[in-house]
Amino acid sequence: MRTILLACLLLAGPAATASEQSHFRATVKGELTIGTDGGVLEVRFDDAAWMKPPVREGYEDQIRSWRFEPILEDGKAVNAIGRMSLQLSAMRDDEAGRAEFRIDRAYFLDPEPADGAAGEDRAGLLRPPVYPADAARAGVGAFVGMVVRLDADGLPEQVAMEKLAFSGVEPRSHGRRLATQFEKATLAAARSWRFPGYEAGQVLRVPVTYSPPRFPAQSAGWVQVFPTVREVPAWVLAEHGARQPVELAASGERGSERLRLLTPLSPEG
Numbered sequence: 001m002r003t004i005l006l007a008c009l010l011l012a013g014p015a016a017t018a019s020e021q022s023h024f025r026a027t028v029k030g031e032l033t034i035g036t037d038g039g040v041l042e043v044r045f046d047d048a049a050w051m052k053p054p055v056r057e058g059y060e061d062q063i064r065s066w067r068f069e070p071i072l073e074d075g076k077a078v079n080a081i082g083r084m085s086l087q088l089s090a091m092r093d094d095e096a097g098r099a100e101f102r103i104d105r106a107y108f109l110d111p112e113p114a115d116g117a118a119g120e121d122r123a124g125l126l127r128p129p130v131y132p133a134d135a136a137r138a139g140v141g142a143f144v145g146m147v148v149r150l151d152a153d154g155l156p157e158q159v160a161m162e163k164l165a166f167s168g169v170e171p172r173s174h175g176r177r178l179a180t181q182f183e184k185a186t187l188a189a190a191r192s193w194r195f196p197g198y199e200a201g202q203v204l205r206v207p208v209t210y211s212p213p214r215f216p217a218q219s220a221g222w223v224q225v226f227p228t229v230r231e232v233p234a235w236v237l238a239e240h241g242a243r244q245p246v247e248l249a250a251s252g253e254r255g256s257e258r259l260r261l262l263t264p265l266s267p268e269g
Contacts, residue, residue, distance in 0.1 A: 004131050005171070024051075024090045024222040025143060025165065028059075032084055036077040038262065039069040043203035050221040057086065058101055062266055069260040078094065082259045083109040085249075087207075090222065102266040104143075104208070107247050108259035125196075126252040127242065131210055132181035141167040141212030142182045143225060145205065146190055147236050151235065152200040159190040160233045162205070166226040168212025195252065203245040 026182040030045040043060045048097055051059070063084075087105035145163035148156045161183050171178050186208055195204060226234070239245065 006024055013214070018093070022092045022094075023165070023225050023227055024092070025219075025223045025225045026088045026090075027063055027085065027168075028088060028220075029083070029085045032063060032082055033166075034068050034071060034082060034259070035081050036070060036079060037085060039257050040066050040068075040069045040089075041079065047220050055101065056089075059086075059103065065263065065267070066265075067245070067263045068263055069262060071258050072139065080258065081111050082256060083111060097246065098193045101235050104212055104245065105205075106261065107249055108256045108261070110258060113205065125194045126206070126250075129190050129208065129210075130184040132178065132185050134209070135171075135178050136213050138178070139169040139212050139214050140171050140174075140178055140217065142210040143167060144182060144187060144208040147239075148190060148193065148210055148248075149235070149239065150195055150198050150200060150202050150204070150205045154190055154195045154198055158195055158233075158235060160232065160236050162184060162232055162236060164228045164230060164245060167210075167223060168215050170226050172245075175226070175228065193252070194235045203239045203243070205245045206248050206249055207250050209250065 028045050028048055028051075030043065030048075032040050032044070033042040035041045037251040043063045045056070045060075048056050072078070085107040086103055089102045089104045091100045093099070110254060121195055143163075143165045144161060147160045147162045149158040151157040164179055166175065166178070189208075190206070193206075197200075198204070249255070
């Protein structure tokens with residue numbers, strides 16, 4: 001895990017009190033070029049001006065350490081360009097004077113067709129969940145990571161919440177109650193989702209975002225979040241050990257079939 005001195009850190013949001021850690025989340029899009037050996041040759045972010053140079057360079061270094069399956073055309077490995085959407089996380093510890101940065105999720109797409117043809121339209125297949133009323137009144141939002149295992153008809157056979165981080169107003173003593181409400185609302189919606197075109201037993205990851213009322217939408221930059229500890233079901237852990245889940249966009253769109261990452265998103269330690 002990359003560690004950078006706090007003096008180099010640009011994180012929007014309130015300062016952490018002594019002995020506390022503050023957590024942040026951001027999304028950035030960009031482009032990468034993959035070489036014939038599967039290594040990353042070039043990295044370009046669409047809009048990363050909100051990151052200080054040492055932070056941006058640290059993320060670029062992480063991406064350059066990735067290895068993909070070589071991309072073949074007519075049986076021959078070629079250089080290829082791909083699009084990426086990354087979920088970034090940062091932890092700031094004011095007392096220790098340090099910050100840690102990770103890439104938590106990556107969603108890859110092939111370059112847009114030159115003719116401007118639209119991608120797959122999956123509107124209506126993923127019904128959005130109902131925002132819990134108590135959380136809405138309190139100004140509490142959430143970033144949720146869902147895991148879905150499909151049956152032979154592309155319907156959810158099992159669903160589980162893998163991750164939950166609050167945003168907006170910190171829930172404090174109401175955290176457990178609101179986490180339960182977010183979980184119930186998301187699971188209820190997920191059971192009605194449809195995923196045609198997948199084989200039976202396929203496991204998918206789907207992000208769900210609850211944008212807190214009264215908080216203006218932020219186009220780019222760090223957003224403070226308040227992670228929760230989740231007990232991940234045994235079947236999810238077993239699936240992760242057996243094969244890599246397919247990452248989907250919030251719309252349900254599947255990423256590139258060609259861009260297959262072989263290495264971890266962020267180094268450990």
